[in-house]
Amino acid sequence: MYEWHKECPQDIKKSLESFFNSKDFLDRPNVFYKGVVPAIYCIEDSSKKWVALIAFTGLEETHRMVCEKLKFTFTPLHAARSTTFSQVNPAPRLPLPAAYNKFIKDIIKANKAQKSQERLIQWKATLDCATNMVLDAPGVRAAPTTGTSPAAATAAAAVVDLTGTDDEESGQNTPASATTTTGSTTITASLQDGGMWFISVDIESHEYNHDRILEIGWSIWDSGVHKFMDKHYAISDYRHLKNGKFVADRRDRFMFGETVWENLQGSIAAFQQDLEKAARRNENGQFVLIAHDMTSDMKYLSQMGVTFPEGMIQFDTLEMNAARVGDSNCKMGLGKLLDEVDIENYCLHNAGNDAHYTLELFLWLTRNNGLQRA
Template sequence: MLPSSFLKLNTAIYEWTKECPPDLKRDLDMFLASNDFLDRPNIFFKGIEDSSKKWVALISVAGAESSRQMASQRLGYQFMELHQDETTTFSLLSPAPRMPVHAAYNKFLKDIIKANKIDRTKAKVEGWKRTLDRAAEMVAAAPQQPPSSPEDSNSTDTTTTTAAAVALPPSTLLTSLKPGERSAASYGMWFISVDIESFERDHSKILEIGWSVWDSRMHKFADRHYAISEYRHLKNGKFVNDRRDRYIFGETVWARLNECIAAFQADLDMAAKRNSEGLFALIAHDMSSDEAYLKGMGIVFPEGMVKFDTMELNCARVGDAAKVGLGKSLDELNIDNYSLHNAGNDAHYTLELFLWLARNHLTQRSLQ
């Protein structure tokens, strides 16, 4: 970190342009694009602005003063001296490449934009990796053996399939969870995956709602699929496959939207009642769209519930910010899947993907 003997280049150009009389602006633009201004060594630099952590184009204070004098002489107008901001500091300074033509200057600026984009992408992926740590540790902290109590062993009235059991690394790997979260997870985790399918020509019309619940104490999936009766006549197919009739984890229930919402809320409330000391997590693949629908429905989630987006968790796994759809993610990991774009099926497979990502991440960490 160095004291500011530099000015941000865009700030200097902005100040000169703002001060310049209107009848001289064209001449100023020509000067700023000329070799006299651009092709000078040790005048232009790039560096990271410490306050914003972003790469910026810089001009040395001495270079700004010589530029001011050159512009004043060429335009016949006395520009005011620019003053550096003593509170602004920059790091990782390096001189700009030689810029004999304006195209080279444009490339210099574009390279800075590209560097910032790369840094933003890296920061985004690192954030997703930390989220994957939390997801994996919640799975590890949850009870790993099915209960022996007959009361706890009773499944809900939804279709269930047994979740695959895996050997998990010891809890000494738990470093990302807060003490309260670790304690709550030890009572049991309820992972609730949801998917909503809307009409491709009017996304305000919801055609299907599907959800899948995995109770860590019982090691079972509980799946539901509701199709909205008000929109039975609407069919997707031009942009998105319509597979409302291909639910494979139980019976599809046709009901009005308010009844579907009530059923989902009832399952959430039941889960919260059965595991009042446990922890709840909402799972979705591309969370933003499904979450917006749920908020619009007025769904009330258990207090303290956390959220995980499997699209982002998969990006964390591969170390790349390029997001991949549910089907491709499942295929890449050899997770069998059928009849996607059915809300019930998608919810179930999203939960399977979540558990695979969490357990695989724990395994990889244990090998490090």
């Protein structure tokens, strides 16, 4: 007999239990009393309920009831099992254990395939949304792409020399000019352009105790000036803790600026301040937060007390890449993915470096998707 409680996923089990208790199921008297089999509502074991249900109603009726209730779609069962399931006998006849086993596994397989397809459709829509946001962001200038890969175009657009200071009281940037050359096009921009901020974030925790946050890094791309601004905070509270056995410890290898040693509270405050600045840069308060495998990073940030402005839009480069390759099960690590799309990278597992490369990857994915659509 199928080992229901060992093999059936919890979501399927809950759905089927709900089905057994539904009015649609309970209102069918022919299911309850027939022959010598006890009433199904008196049977506690789910697998026995299914055996009795299939024996009483036949496979086709069972399929119809399940499809109607749980919204599953089923392919016809293998012909070898048709003699077991398709016959509706006047007396109860239990299916063979192997056939019943296969029937339940078909349900699980169909459910997984359906959910996988739904995720892929959702992630593809997310990738298209991210692409539109990058292309339509305030201040974005079109850079020549003829003969240039998306990664090279991204890198060229980001090479900017910008100097400016923050007015802490007003929360606005003091205007500063920026000039960059991409191909034959010269771009001149100012912080007054009000470009949208795209912020990627990464967190490094201790390999033996993930509650101990060792680093917080974030990178900002301003659509108005095509510039990266990178920040890396090493948490002084846990200076004595080091990785190295399972994850490389590269706190001192930040490639895009100076590392700031600060306690956890001060580091969170600095990140929070940049989130609020990002929200103030345009009238609707929109900005983008990006991470690679965002679930874990968002969990850390929430636990640390970070509050997210209402206009924040989230994108996960792990999901965006899965949409690119058309496989919802593609969960490629950051380093391997950067190598695959030919983005040079150094000293990963430094939170600041990872945040910067995640942002480069995000821009590559959106511009590559834009070229594919064109």
